[in-house]
Amino acid sequence: MTRTAQVVVIGGGQAGLAAGYHLRRLGLEFVNLDARTEPGGAWQHTWDSLHLFSPAAYSSLPGRLMPPQTGEEHPDAAHVVAYLREYEKRYELPVRRPVRALGVYRDGGLLRVETDSGTWHGRAVISATGTWRPFLPAVPGGGDFAGQQLHTVEYRRPQDFAGRRVIVVGGGNSGAQIAADLAYDTELTWVARRPPRFLADDVDGRALFGAATARRRALDRGGTDTGGVAALGDIVAVEPVREARDRGLLKASPMFARLVPGGVEWADGTRAEADAVIWCTGFRPALSHLAPLRLRGRRGHIATAGTRAVDEPRLHLLGYGDWTGPASATLIGVGRPAREAACAIAGLLA
Structure with missing residues (x-):
């Protein structure tokens, strides 16, 4: 038809x-x-x-x-x-x-x-x-890991992982929010490619929209690039993220080098055991x-x-x-x- x-x-x-x-x-x-x-x-x-x-x-x-x-x-x-x-x-x-x-x-x-x-x-x-x-980065050993791998879109609730060893990958908002979700009832390891950058606690979506709009206007008139949202930081400190951060539960490790059957391994040979890896990679x-x-x-x-x-x-x-x-x-x-x-x-x- x-x-x-x-x-x-x-x-x-x-x-x-x-x-x-x-x-x-x-x-x-x-x-x-x-x-x-x-x-x-x-x-x-x-x-x-x-x-x-x-x-x-x-x-x-x-x-x-x-x-x-x-x-x-x-x-x-x-x-x-x-x-x-x-x-x-x-x-x-x-x-x-x-x-x-x-x-x-x-x-x-x-x-x-x-x-x-x-x-x-x-x-x-x-x-x-x-x-x-969903974007999943190519990481050595991805096919060797014996545990569960899932993307942000497949994650629902912390109860599904209670008592398990979980690695959350990603230093953006989804990574921080899911890490905060899991920080209390799992053995959590949060990893990111660079140290997480939290926005000031009083910054929310209103300020982010303003920053994005100001950047576009500056570029349209041939002005200096203000950096937009990226200049402010990566993670909006919503209440659950603030609470976990202030309790010292959101400590990010550098990105690991590879997956191994029982978990992940960093370039220096250090390993962390894991039952699940959640890819908050956008x-x-x-x-x-x-x-x-x-x-x-x-x-x-x-x-x-x-x-x-x-x-x-x-x-x-x-x-x-x-x-x-x-x-x-x-x-x-x-x-x-x-x-x-x-x-x-x-x-x-x-």
Whole structure:
């Protein structure tokens, strides 16, 4: 079956919904294709104790403030899922699920989106699939380790590891938060490639968004690179992280050199036994559906001007990080680049 829309939005998470909001306001005909079975995007697949860095009012999509969560200054992931579900319903966004985009192709004056449930043609496409491809670094001995290995996306709760020897790898927010989660009931070893850099305790998502925006504005006017969020540190000191840190439970060791059958080994021969290794090593953009357009450069990066793909002006990329808009991978940050993408597409279609 082949169907047509002016704009095909690939992705039904926060970036796809923000795009849909602005497309609707501009009166454009569009469809959102979401590979997941339920609303809520990637927020449906987080660990149980995860909370936002910011209060609800500073974690909102365009047009609708996130309501506060009773008893919580910083809402949890379940609250975010409920908000996204209500947002989608409130604006009657035409989300079709589960529909997985397999490839985007040039087809005359249109872009053709092949999916696992048929074909869509659009005069423009917004790719909003997010940074949801788990990254696992290549470490010597990975196939020799006899214990359990899992990525952040597979971790749920500390009770699953109670009494076990666990190594958490990663010096970012997910590594610190999961290490703090496990610090009380496991024999924990936390490792990072460089000493963890905690942000000041009063810094939350509001300040991070401000720093990312200031950096982008400085670069756009040819000014000095302020460093953005990276200049402030790596780890937001949310309450569980602060508590574990202040108790002396978050002491990071340098990255090990290899895995061995019973654990890990450092370059000097020191070893630590482990029953499980949790890789908090981040994600990569989910862009395999764009491969047929052949837009990636040598390093796998798609060149963009704002959100627009430089070599295919009918394609916009939204929500993949600062390279598609300041803080565009965040709830509060995706609204402005979503509006810019929708306006650019309106101009193109006119």
